[in-house]
Each structure stands twice: as structure tokens, then as C-alpha cells.
Amino acid sequence: MARGKGSDPNNSSHRLTAQDVARHAGVSIGTVSRVINNVPGVTPAVAQKVNAAIAELGWVPNVAAQNMRTSSSRMIGFIFSDIRNALYAQMTKGAEEVLAPRGYLLVTASSDGNPERELALIDLFKRRRADGMILTIEQENNVSTVAAIGNLSMPYVMLEREVSLGSTSVGADHYRGTKQAAEYLIRQGHQRIGIITGGQGTRVARDRVRGLEDAMNAAGLEIDRNLMRLESFSAEYAYRQTQELMGLANPPTALLSMGVRLLPGVLEALQIMGKSYPEDVSLICSNDSDIARIMMPKITAVRYDAMALGRVAAESLLDQVEGRTTSGTPPRIEIPTELVLRDSCRPLL
Template sequence: MQVALEFPFSIVSVTWPEIWDAATRGFGVTKVVDKKATIRDVARVSGVSVGTVSRSLNVPETVKPETLSKVRAAIRSLDFQPDVRAQNMRRRSTMTVGFVIDDIANPWHASCFKAIDAELRQKGYSLYLMSTHGQASEEAAALDMLQHGRADGMIMTINNEQDARTIKRLKELRIPAVLLDRDIPLEIDAVLTEHAPGLRQATNYLIELGHRRIAIITAGSDIRPGRERVRGFVEAFERAGLPVPRDLIRSQSLSADYGFREATTLLQMPERPTAIIAAGNRILAGVLRAMQQQGVSVPQDISLIACDRSDIAMLYPGPITLIDRPVEEIGRTAAQLLLERLDGSNARPAQRISFPTHLIMGGSCLPVRR
């Protein structure tokens, strides 16, 4: 860096080392040191002890309001920047939360991440996203890494609720965790969706329109959404006194490829379905691709219901009738449950909070053709 010094005889351009040399030779130039404010400076300006400043930074609720105001005013005037890393080391905290999901391409996860992140940021936490791509080995690695000093807590979906190794890892967790739409018989907080009533309502709607050959494509029984959606689907037929079309139940995966394969098979059946419930954002993408390839139009040739809001569902000409759930509220609640644990509320029993779904009518369903 260079600065300009004005002397009686000229303007001289010199470097900082040259300024120092000039000062030592009696030119009257003083070296300027940009000294960073310390906690002692804050204590001196605010007229309190260093310990009081420390408590104001770390446990402000223990400091009198008028004293806290003085300390904060001094911090602002001095532009004091606490060493956050050192504070976290003393607290044994990283101020980081892990968000472990099985599919980073799922729009529902993106919306949930946004809501969780907004809630955590208000308390100074950063959210760290980890996608396991549906692989048990990557899920195990993520859990191990997060609980060994990389995060203070985690919010997660898991690939298989019935996997003994996963249950063992969750049982041995040393950091607080919240399960997102997963149901495991452990003392872990969980935020759930009432999928069965939602599928029952959607299936009833199609039955009222005269449909009997209704197909459902959803996740497998190894995770709660798959089990509950199939249960609601079956219950709708049973309560209506109708035979359940079990040959049209496809429950194995939430992937777009699975949705495409199963929809293609269903559409090529001699007696194909008159309606399909695509129970998943990624499944919906695969189903629409299969319909396009088969030359099948919605709703003229087939009725369609989706699950969860997405750009595809909302922008599709119609738009698509869907089973919706309050993703922002679900995300906020998951974050709040975790923050309670991080704040020391570990003594309370695990909570299970469920959110209902509701059917949003679009233009993708018509009465069945006779």
C-alpha cells in the first residue's frame, strides 16, 4: 500500500516501511497501528469488569438490563468483534445443525430446508445439508460424521425405518436429533404428516367421480409415507364397500425412474387405470414423462392426483389436483424442537407432532367415462 505525504517542497509517494524509516530519522511521521478492540477495551469503555462483558456475550440473561445496554453500546462504538470460534470451543459447540435427507432433488426437501434454515438462523445456527442418495452406507457415514464433532444436532429423514443398523446408530446418538416424517420406536422427537387421511380423501374423491380402476405409485413400506399412503388408499375402497384394486398398488420407491417405469407398465395394461395417484414429487415427474411417451392426456384420457406442491404440479395446464401439507410449518416445528434440545430441554419426553393434509382441487380429474 502507498500513501501520499505533503512536505513543504513536494508531494512524495512512499511505502509504509519508508514511512517508518522516515519517522525514525525525525521526519515527524508516526506509524499508525490499526489495533483491534479487545474485551478489555469494552470493559474499560463500559465501566464494568471483563467478567461482566464475558457474561454479556455468553449468558446475557444473567446481566442486569442497564449493564447489558452499556456493554452493547461499548461493543458498537469500538466495533468489537467477538472470537466466535473461541466461544464455540469453550462451549464445545459448532453452532451447526446437520440436515440429512435421502434425495436432494426432491422439491419438498428444498422447501423444508428453507423453513428450517430461517428458524435456525435466528438463533445463530448454520444448517449443513447432506444427501445420502438413498444409500445406507452414505447415511451411516453422515450420521457418524455429524455426531463426532461436526454438528450440535441434526434433523433427518432416513432411508429405511426397519434397518437394524440404522436403529442402532440412532439409539447411540450423542447429539439431539429430530426425525422428519419417519417413525421409529425410539425416544427421538419426530414431526410427521397424516398421510393416511390425505390419501383416503383423495381416493374418495376419485371414487365419487366414478373411478374404480385407481392406481397408486408411492414409496415402499420401509418408510412411514409409503405405509400410510397405501393404508389410506386401501381404507377408502374398504369403507366404500368396493374391492381394492391391489394389482394397481405400486409401492417401492419415490424416485422419478420408478414413477416412469410403473406408470409405463400401468398405461400398457389391457385394462389400464382410469386414474393415477402419484404420491411423491419425483414420482409425478416420472408419471408425466410416461404419459407423454404413451400419448396419454390429462384429464381427457386419465385423471391424475399428485402429492405436495411443486412447480410441475402447479404450472401443469390445469393445474394438477394435489394432496398438500404445510411444509413451512413442518420445517419450522422441526427446527423449534431441536432448538429446545440444544437449549437444554433434554429432560422432557420425546414429542411426536403430526400435521394434516388437505386436498387442493385442480383441473386434472374428470368423471370416469362410461
């Protein structure tokens, strides 16, 4: 009679162990342990024999026991600020593409932009003995949050954020992307360029504002601070600020909507006011969302690969977790942005 999957040839009630796998594969128990824990030093041929034995016997390693022996939970925490932001889903997918094949589970948690919840989640991952964390906090200058990060007893990477703790940060080149967008508008004759974005306490916002300022200064143009609305990434905020900007006696002739959740609010406000782009205002958005691609006219966008951000953050974190970092490891890793030209901007006569 054929024995059932997971049973022992001598005792059908016997619970399979690593020793059974080792015997079946003709290797030592130590070799089995190295294979299931992804420890270097096992040849591909031997690893294949062990994995084949595991599959044939139907053995499932005791993860809790593994973690106790190796002091590793094989778990990575990812704290981000807003579960409604589709970019975080892409970053999560990118990180999982790196972590899952290496035997790590990625556990995500949204703080909803609440510093107290950020602290609670950081403490939770510490108590659950996560091997490392990817962090996207709401405010880089929050004293309590920065102190909690500084007291972490595990590796971590800041994603689209940067704190003054000497830690590695991974982000898109928002400075260059915004500067390119502003330079494009200036070449078309625009001198009054508005910007709506959020995260004043983050490098993302600082780089975007600096990109616009540098482009304006290089062209010898005056910067009107009243055209900068920098308080939030929400669609509701974009809706209100677009109406305020377009209702000014001297409104902007071009608008930078820099945040994936802002664009719907901008478009709704223009519609309510009976205005359109590019006729009444030239429009450029960030993060090249589905809306930007399906609207008519299609909307010019500053684009970057959010999945690549997640992959780079995960790789950088694993370098720390698995001891591959060196003194030459860069504190800041950036992925490029590009300006995708469409039909939402027009030259001024």
C-alpha cells in the same frame, strides 16, 4: 484523527477482546459473554448496549474459543436423502429461519439414499461436535442406521421419518391427505385407483398406502395390489410404472402420484402413450409443485407446507438442545395437509 474500525484508542495494533467491549459498554465481561452466547438473564437494554459496543468497535468473537468454553459448536447437522428433492430446500429454509436468529449454523448433507453414507455423515457430525441433528434417513428399518442413531450422544429429531427409539419425529399428515384424495376420487365414481410412491421402509409410504386402503375399505371397494407401485420416488420409476399401469388390460381410472419427483415421469409416460388426463386417467399429485400449478389442465394436489416442517423440526430440536423438553413433549408432531382441487380429475359416467 478518527480511529479505524476495530482499532483500540490507545494502541492501533491491539487486538480487540471481550474486555474491550465490556469496558466500552460499561458492563462486566460475564455480561458480554452471556449476550454473545444468547444466555438468558440479560435485560434487553443491557443487551442492546453490548451489541452496540460490538458494532461500534467492530469486534468479532472467537467462535472456536467460545465453543471450547461452552462445549457448544453452535452447529446443527441436517442429513437428508436426496439433494434433488426440492422439498428439502424448503425444509432447510424453514429450519434456518429458526436457527440463524438463535446463533446456530445449519449444515446440510445429502446421503443420496445410501445407508453407508448415512452412517459416515452421522459419524462426521458427531466428530464435529454438532449440538444436534435433524435426520431424514432412507430406510427406517435399516439395522445399522438405527443403531447409529440410538448411540448418538446429542439431541436429534426425525423429519418425515420415525424410528422406534422414543425420539421426536416431525412430519406431514400423509395418511389424512391420501385418504382425502382417494375419497374424492371414489365420490366421482372411481373404483380402480392406482398409486405410485416410494419409501416402503418409511412412515410416509405406510401412511399413504393406509390412507388409500382405508378409503377403499370404507366404500366397500376391492383393493387391487397390482395397482400399487411402491418402490421409488424417482421420475424414471414413475415413467416405467405409469406405462405398465396404463398398459394393463384393466388399467386404473385414477392415479395418485405421491412424491414430488414422480410427477414429471408420470406426465412424460402419458404423453408417450398418447394418453391424457383427465380424459384417460384422473390424476392427483402430492407436494403441489410448480409443475402441478402450471400444467394445463392444472393438477389437483395434496398440499402441505414444507417450510413449516423445517421450522417445527428446528424448534423441537432446540427445545432439546437448550433443555426445554418435558415429560409431556409429544413424540410425534404433524402438520396438516389439504386437498387442492383443480381440473385433473373427471367423474365416471
